[in-house]
Amino acid sequence: MRYGRHLARDRRRSAHTVRAYQATAERLLAFLRGHLGGPVGEAELKALSATDLRAFLAHRRSEGLGNASAARELSAVRGFLAYVGGEGASLPRVKGPRVKKGVPRPISPDEAIALAEDVSEDAAEPWIAARDWAVLLLLYGAGLRIGEALGLTGAVLPLGEAIAVTGKRAKTRMVPLLPPVREAIEAYVRLNPWGTARDAELFRGAKGGPLAAGVVRRSVRAARVRLGLGDRTTPHALRHSFATHLLGRGADLRALQELLGHASLSSTQVYTAVDAAHLLDVYRNAHPRA
Structure with a gap:
């Protein structure tokens, strides 16, 4: 077609x-x-x-x-x-149904790290453990989408202070790498038995092919059951947590938009609701008259 x-x-x-x-x-x-x-x-x-x-x-x-x-x-x-x-076409005006916007549910920093550790510890081989740790730290420590992390190639090596990430609509953005995230990727690279060709996927599956997102999701699902975490604890929840925790520490909304690769600021503004909800939870749990 x-x-x-x-x-x-x-x-x-x-x-x-x-x-x-x-x-x-x-x-x-x-x-x-x-x-x-x-x-x-x-x-x-x-x-x-x-x-x-x-x-x-x-x-x-x-x-x-x-x-x-x-x-x-x-x-x-x-x-x-x-x-x-064609260009300039006049389209029929039809009002769409009203959609209630859901608020992303982040997980706490402790839960994010515990989840990554559990997934890593359950891996069959040391290099797979290092791979899973590195992938999940990219989601939580750099705010990448799962597809963006798995789309990285050996061309990002050697690592610097930031990496170029290709997001939706083939848009590229620069994402800073925190030292723990950089160290996790480098540890995986040292153990990876399949090599890191510049034009090949950085993260490999157990048989050497590209790592599939479904493998990561299944590992996270198993880990959250073992840890007693909720159903909303998914790989994407780590990205939500990255955004929410940065906003809670005073990050500028425009800067956060760039980091997340959102085309529209309205996509990023949903995290202000997340932060407000978190503050309300703190108030309800801590204030003597709540």
Whole structure:
């Protein structure tokens, strides 16, 4: 589908986003063939009204779509119609469902380190233990997404005070490395039996291939059960904790936006709610009249 190629090549969307947006476009076309009673081409798509889009959303809601998923579906439809209409296209105005924003749930510094230690201690071999320790410290100590950490290659070596990280939409940012994080990566590199070619993934699986995110998630899931931590203790929760703890120590919101690789400041501002929630918890637990 040309739309998928456009998303991947011109918009530099991830493979996951391309699949999701293509699937939405195909669902829309299938619905419109029945809704309009005939073939659907470029002319029909350009002539769609807000009523047509509301009918599609109602159809998707009847299939069990929740508010958040319906909002994402509408966003994908708008993107597809903008592609079909070309630059300056006028799109039907449809108000999306209201979505209640969830507040990220960070874990405490002690829990973050205990989690990383437990995952490392459960590893089958010393080099795997060093690998897992280094990966989880990158999430908690540098705020990387799991995909960003596993996307690092041997080109980041030798390590300096910061590393270049490629995030969403292929945007690159510089992320400072705290000494413990740098030391953890260097310890893994010394033990890694598969080498560190510049064009190969830095973190390897047990058989030498690229380390899969699912392996990390399963290890974290097992560790949180052993430690009695909640279900929200995931690899991504370590990134939330990085952001929340920095904000709690007085980090500037704009600087935090750069560190996290957020395209919009509104994505970073959610952590102000996290910090406020933490302060309220402290107040409730400590104040004699709370």
